[in-house]
Amino acid sequence: xxxxxxxxxxxxxxxxxxxxxxxxxxxxxxxxxxxxxxxxxxxxxxxxxxxxxxxxxxxxxxxxxxxxxxxxxxxxxxxxxxxxxxxxxxxxxxxxxxxxxxxxxxxxxxxxxxxxxxxxxxxxxxxxxxxxxxxxxxxxxxxxxxxxxxxxxxxxxxxxxxxxxxxxxxxxxxxxxxxxxxxxxxxxxxxxxxxxxxxxxxxxxxxxxxxxxxxxxxxxxxxxxx
Amino acid sequence: xxxxxxxxxxxxxxxxxxxxxxxxxxxxxxxxxxxxxxxxxxxxxxxxxxxxxxxxxxxxxxxxxxxxxxxxxxxxxxxxxxxxxxxxxxxxxxxxxxxxxxxxxxxxxxxxxxxxxxxxxxxxxxxxxxxxxxxxxxxxxxxxxxxxxxxxxxxxxxxxxxxxxxxxxxxxxxxxxxxxxxxxxxxxxxxxxxxxxxxxxxxxxxxxxxxxxxxxxxxxxxxxxxxxxxxxxxxxxxxxxxxxxxxxxxxxxxxxxxxxxxxxxxxxxxxxxxxxxxxxxxxxxxxxxxxxxxxxxxxxxxxxxxxxxxxxxxxxxxxxxxxxxxxxxxxxxxxxxxxxxxxx
Numbered sequence: 001x002x003x004x005x006x007x008x009x010x011x012x013x014x015x016x017x018x019x020x021x022x023x024x025x026x027x028x029x030x031x032x033x034x035x036x037x038x039x040x041x042x043x044x045x046x047x048x049x050x051x052x053x054x055x056x057x058x059x060x061x062x063x064x065x066x067x068x069x070x071x072x073x074x075x076x077x078x079x080x081x082x083x084x085x086x087x088x089x090x091x092x093x094x095x096x097x098x099x100x101x102x103x104x105x106x107x108x109x110x111x112x113x114x115x116x117x118x119x120x121x122x123x124x125x126x127x128x129x130x131x132x133x134x135x136x137x138x139x140x141x142x143x144x145x146x147x148x149x150x151x152x153x154x155x156x157x158x159x160x161x162x163x164x165x166x167x168x169x170x171x172x173x174x175x176x177x178x179x180x181x182x183x184x185x186x187x188x189x190x191x192x193x194x195x196x197x198x199x200x201x202x203x204x205x206x207x208x209x210x211x212x213x214x215x216x217x218x219x220x221x222x223x224x225x226x
Numbered sequence: 227x228x229x230x231x232x233x234x235x236x237x238x239x240x241x242x243x244x245x246x247x248x249x250x251x252x253x254x255x256x257x258x259x260x261x262x263x264x265x266x267x268x269x270x271x272x273x274x275x276x277x278x279x280x281x282x283x284x285x286x287x288x289x290x291x292x293x294x295x296x297x298x299x300x301x302x303x304x305x306x307x308x309x310x311x312x313x314x315x316x317x318x319x320x321x322x323x324x325x326x327x328x329x330x331x332x333x334x335x336x337x338x339x340x341x342x343x344x345x346x347x348x349x350x351x352x353x354x355x356x357x358x359x360x361x362x363x364x365x366x367x368x369x370x371x372x373x374x375x376x377x378x379x380x381x382x383x384x385x386x387x388x389x390x391x392x393x394x395x396x397x398x399x400x401x402x403x404x405x406x407x408x409x410x411x412x413x414x415x416x417x418x419x420x421x422x423x424x425x426x427x428x429x430x431x432x433x434x435x436x437x438x439x440x441x442x443x444x445x446x447x448x449x450x451x452x453x454x455x456x457x458x459x460x461x462x463x464x465x466x467x468x469x470x471x472x473x474x475x476x477x478x479x480x481x482x483x484x485x486x487x488x489x490x491x492x493x494x495x496x497x498x499x500x501x502x503x504x505x506x507x508x509x510x511x512x513x514x515x516x517x518x519x520x521x522x523x524x525x526x527x528x529x530x531x532x533x534x535x536x537x538x539x540x541x542x543x544x545x546x547x548x549x550x551x552x553x554x555x556x557x558x559x560x561x562x563x564x565x566x567x568x569x570x
Contacts, residue, residue, distance in 0.1 A: 012338055012345060013299065032446045033453075035469075036462045069450030069462060070293040071406040072330070076413065076420040083411070092295040109456050110296065117455065118296045120286075127253040127290035140460065142498045142541045143567040159536045160264040161256070168282035170251070170260045178283050181308065184356040191301035198296065224456055 004056040011090040017083035021045045027074035027084045039067040041084035060095040066106030102205035108223040111202040114195055125174030238419035242368050242376040247278040248318035252325030253286050255487035261536030262521035274377055281312050289327040293451040303335050304352045311359035319365040326486035329369045330407025333415045371485035371520050375425045378432040386529035389435030392552030397436035398480040402426035405486025406446050426483055433527050442473035447489040467496040471508050481547050482517045493517045498541040512543035
């Protein structure tokens with residue numbers, strides 16, 4: 001078995017945010033995810049701290065690590081100044097690197113985030129952008145958003161934005177040369193490798209689950225409904 | 227307790243530069259509150275006569291991607307290093323950050339570099355290899371709400387509409403909601419820290435309003451990054467916002483003010499969802515509690531036209547607040563728009 005504990009111990013987020021957890025449970029008391037899901041950041045920290053690779057592997061394959069909302073409220077109140085939310089980030093990274101994320105329902109949903117937020121970053125230089133928030137996917141945004149979405153060029157310009165135009169300003173077009181720099185950063189720093197890993201393991205999982213060639217989009221639609 | 231609070235407060239009173247800012251924009255604020263970023267620059271340049279640089283070559287910090295785990299820590303640090311390189315090339319050293327998610331990750335990056343110098347060297351090498359750029363670290367990093375806080379009394383001197391009910395003369399009751407990543411990760415980077423944040427309460431008090439203290443004041447709005455991005459888990463986000471609304475309702479707030487653009491958007495939109503699904507309204511007038519960004523609040527007290535700063539983008543009706551403040555605005559335009567969209 002891989003020495004998951006050793007790999008995690010080399011992650012700067014573990015080095016900085018896991019110092020002898022005293023198991024007090026304050027992180028769980030303050031955690032918004034612990035109120036909503038069957039979830040305890042305390043047990044995750046204790047599991048990682050134990051160094052038990054079998055238990056860590058089970059964590060990497062589980063839905064549990066995907067319940068955290070990354071608010072980091074746990075950091076503020078921890079008497080040891082630990083940050084379970086950042087320990088979660090390290091676990092999620094390792095789960096995707098090793099391909100174990102596709103073993104859990106929540107983990108499998110990462111392909112959708114890669115194909116939405118990931119594409120936005122690399123294609124237009126924004127994590128989110130009005131043109132990519134389709135009201136059909138976002139009924140919670142209400143009729144005002146639908147109206148803005150349909151009239152976005154005119155509407156944003158009326159508020160002084162430089163909408164999808166060259167130069168500085170709100171919602172300006174990010175020039176191709178700049179997007180090339182961002183893509184290059186992703187290539188050099190392992191960002192592209194992570195995205196390709198998510199794609200690769202998701203395609204293998206789709207095959208395993210019986211999806212045929214050409215049905216990968218259906219797989220993605222199905223996993224976000226799970 | 228009072229003495230204890232004062233001691234803690236003195237630990238979290240950070241220095242905010244007086245001038246010459248390099249502005250770093252927010253994906254969420256530009257999308258949902260484009261008027262806020264425009265009016266922030268306008269207030270600084272044309273009212274306070276400050277120098278603020280708006281760089282065309284800046285990009286997303288990738289923070290939403292990082293916290294939803296499809297961007298690596300090395301990648302986001304290098305993207306941030308590139309923003310620092312742009313700042314360095316333009317001769318600036320004070321960054322002002324519009325987004326609270328970005329503010330958190332910029333602080334995390336600086337923290338990592340301080341405690342692990344080898345990480346900083348690695349990122350410098352990555353940036354060099356990827357873009358050929360070099361950078362100096364900023365001398366200061368402020369959130370844009372810090373800057374409004376710094377100049378709150380100067381804005382108060384020019385105020386046209388204070389945060390007072392024009393009819394009764396009573397101060398308006400305002401809820402302050404601080405984005406989690408503003409100070410919960412690194413309390414020393416926020417004014418007042420995480421437990422006693424002053425950044426918005428200082429602004430509200432200076433402009434004549436009254437602070438609402440309620441049990442779930444420090445609870446997260448519920449964004450949750452992947453929890454919201456994945457449609458099936460948006461209940462996480464809604465549930466956390468609802469917990470806050472239920473907790474603040476008995477205090478009958480006139481408005482909610484947020485320093486995080488994500489929080490402002492969610493607290494506006496989830497009130498709409500609760501109203502549509504349960505018929506529940508959290509206010510006696512309008513269709514909920516109006517939610518504003520601090521830039522919008524500053525613009526209103528200074529007398530900007532509400533429709534030129536984008537308040538018509540809000541799902542919750544903002545006019546009850548405008549009427550209480552005695553603001554003159556084009557009512558017909560708003561009524562027509564809401565009728566067209568069939569909003570009660």
